[in-house]
Amino acid sequence: MSIVLSGMRPTGRLHIGHYFGAIQNWVYLQDKYECYYFVADWHALTTNYEDTSNIKKYSREMVIDFFASGLSLDKSNIFIQSKNPYHAELFLILSMITPISWLERCPTYKEMKSELGKVGKQLSNFGFLGYPVLMASDILLYNAEYVPVGIDQQAHLELTRETARHFNNIFEDDVFNLPQPLITKNPKLPGIDGRKMSKSYNNAIWLDEDLDSVKKKILTMKTDTNRKRRTDPGNPFICPVFDYHRVFSTEEEKNLIIDGCKNAKIGCIDCKKILLKHLLEFLSDFQEKRRVISNNYRDFDLDDIISKGQEKACDRARKMIDIVRKVIKF
Ligand code: TRP
Ligand code: SF4
Numbered sequence: 001m002s003i004v005l006s007g008m009r010p011t012g013r014l015h016i017g018h019y020f021g022a023i024q025n026w027v028y029l030q031d032k033y034e035c036y037y038f039v040a041d042w043h044a045l046t047t048n049y050e051d052t053s054n055i056k057k058y059s060r061e062m063v064i065d066f067f068a069s070g071l072s073l074d075k076s077n078i079f080i081q082s083k084n085p086y087h088a089e090l091f092l093i094l095s096m097i098t099p100i101s102w103l104e105r106c107p108t109y110k111e112m113k114s115e116l117g118k119v120g121k122q123l124s125n126f127g128f129l130g131y132p133v134l135m136a137s138d139i140l141l142y143n144a145e146y147v148p149v150g151i152d153q154q155a156h157l158e159l160t161r162e163t164a165r166h167f168n169n170i171f172e173d174d175v176f177n178l179p180q181p182l183i184t185k186n187p188k189l190p191g192i193d194g195r196k197m198s199k200s201y202n203n204a205i206w207l208d209e210d211l212d213s214v215k216k217k218i219l220t221m222k223t224d225t226n227r228k229r230r231t232d233p234g235n236p237f238i239c240p241v242f243d244y245h246r247v248f249s250t251e252e253e254k255n256l257i258i259d260g261c262k263n264a265k266i267g268c269i270d271c272k273k274i275l276l277k278h279l280l281e282f283l284s285d286f287q288e289k290r291r292v293i294s295n296n297y298r299d300f301d302l303d304d305i306i307s308k309g310q311e312k313a314c315d316r317a318r319k320m321i322d323i324v325r326k327v328i329k330f
Contacts, residue, residue, distance in 0.1 A: 004033040004182075005144035007040035007081060007135075010058035011048055014065050015204035017189045017197040019286075020247055023069045025148050025184050030075040036142055036313055037071065039063065041082045043135070046128045047116065060302045065207060068290035077309035080302070081138065084310065086317035090137035093324060094163055095130055097170060102162065103129050107155050119200060136160040140167075140176045141317045148182040157181040171327045189247060192221040194240040208287060211280050218244075218276055223268045224261075234261040234268075241272060248278035 006026060008018070026037055039059045048055065059080060066078060081087050103109060109131070113123045135156050139147055140163070147157060157179065164176035190196065191203025198204065205214055223241055227234035236242035236258050245254055253274055260266030297305055 001034045002145040003036065003142055004029050004146045004148065005036040005038075005139055005142050005179075006148045007038045007043070007138055008062060009040045009044045010055055010062050011044050012054075012058060012199050014062065014207050015197055015199075016207060016283075017204065018065075019069060019207060020189055021150050021184055022148065023066065023071070025182075026066075026076070027070040029146075029148060029182075030071060033146065035076040036144070036309075036316075037066065037076050037078050038084075038138070038313070039080045040138070041080060042087065043081070043131065046125075046131050046134075047112075047121070047123065049125065049127070063302060063306060064290060064294050064297065067293045068207075068286055073306065073308060077312045078306045079310040079313040080306070083303070084314050084317055086141055086314070086321045087134070087137055089321055090141050090317075090324065091130070091134045093328065094137055094140075094167065095133050097166055098130075098133050098136075098163060100129070102159060103132060106132055106159060108132075108152065115200075132156045132159045133163070136163040139179050140164055141320050142313075143177045143320065144179050145177065146182045147179050148184060150184055154181055154183065173327050175323060175327055188243060190240045190243055192217050192240070194222045205279075207283070208290065209283070211283060214280065214283060215276060218272050218279065219269070221272065227261075227268065230267045231264050233264045236261045241268070241275060244275050244279070245271075248275060248282065 006022070008022065014023075026035070029035055039062055041055050041059055044055050044058075045052065063078060071078065109129065113128070116123055132155075136159060139157075139160050147160075149157060161178045164178050167176055168174055191198065191201055192205070193201065193203045195201055195203060205217060218241075221241055224234040224236070224239040226232065227239075236245075239261070242257065242261075245257055249257070257266065257271055257274065261271065303310070
């Protein structure tokens with residue numbers, strides 16, 4: 001069976017963008033493939049090296065969120081990156097063969113460095129530059145065939161393929177398969193200000209957010225700015241609220257909104273109320289599931305909860321490292 005692998009960084013609470021942009025797809029894939037999903041805590045360290053106090057807490061919360069979303073220990077291998085020592089080992093080996101220019105050229109490197117630089121975060125550390133090498137190690141360590149990621153990670157996947165090719169070339173062996181990205185096709189969920197949903201923009205809807213707070217956020221959410229009065233016609237296709245309708249509302253509702261918005265037959269508040277009905281239902285359902293799961297696991301260590309996936313991942317990784325060590329004649 002083909003191997004699917006993906007990871008997520010435990011840098012904070014999860015928002016609905018994480019759910020609809022990634023985890024929902026992971027859940028779908030776990031019935032079709034041999035899946036490895038991990039908490040990328042080493043990767044969290046690349047940007048959060050100064051304050052590591054919450055990484056462990058967020059890792060646990062993340063796994064509980066995975067369960068509440070429908071990921072199951074019986075179907076998926078869930079594990080923590082840093083608890084499998086072979087990720088760091090392959091990272092070291094691959095870092096020996098990766099040209100620095102590949103890393104400096106990486107668009108996510110340049111972008112994040114300048115974005116986070118603006119909020120005072122210094123990212124001229126070696127580990128951050130090496131982020132894609134660590135990610136390549138995560139993927140190649142399992143010879144994953146498919147890697148479900150958002151479009152923002154496509155460059156990293158390309159770099160992983162380059163690295164695999166480069167290694168195979170240097171050592172004249174077919175050690176690594178070239179992994180394929182599975183770009184999540186879900187429509188995007190922007191933040192409430194219309195920009196990309198992100199913790200640092202303070203525009204996210206959190207999966208564990210209080211429902212009254214969500215209501216307030218949606219009712220003040222940015223709409224088509226040309227629609228100043230109720231009588232102004234609007235354009236749903238440039239309105240961030242409509243992006244949410246694409247995810248949450250029925251065909252019938254969407255058609256009603258397109259017509260109502262373009263011809264000024266419904267107001268933005270009515271439009272948002274239709275969305276709220278679905279969104280609040282989704283969130284209260286999720287939060288209820290999460291509460292039950294979180295209670296059930298209250299007295300367990302995270303390591304014990306996911307020990308089965310952790311072991312399986314380590315076993316598989318060890319086999320790969322044995323091959324790699326042999327190929328590089330160590
Ligand atoms: N870089 C990914 C992100 O920020 C997280 C990640 C780390 C990952 N290692 C991975 C994703 C391996 C897929 C495969 O979203
Ligand atoms: Fe946006 Fe809905 Fe208002 Fe149209 S009616 S501008 S889609 S919020």
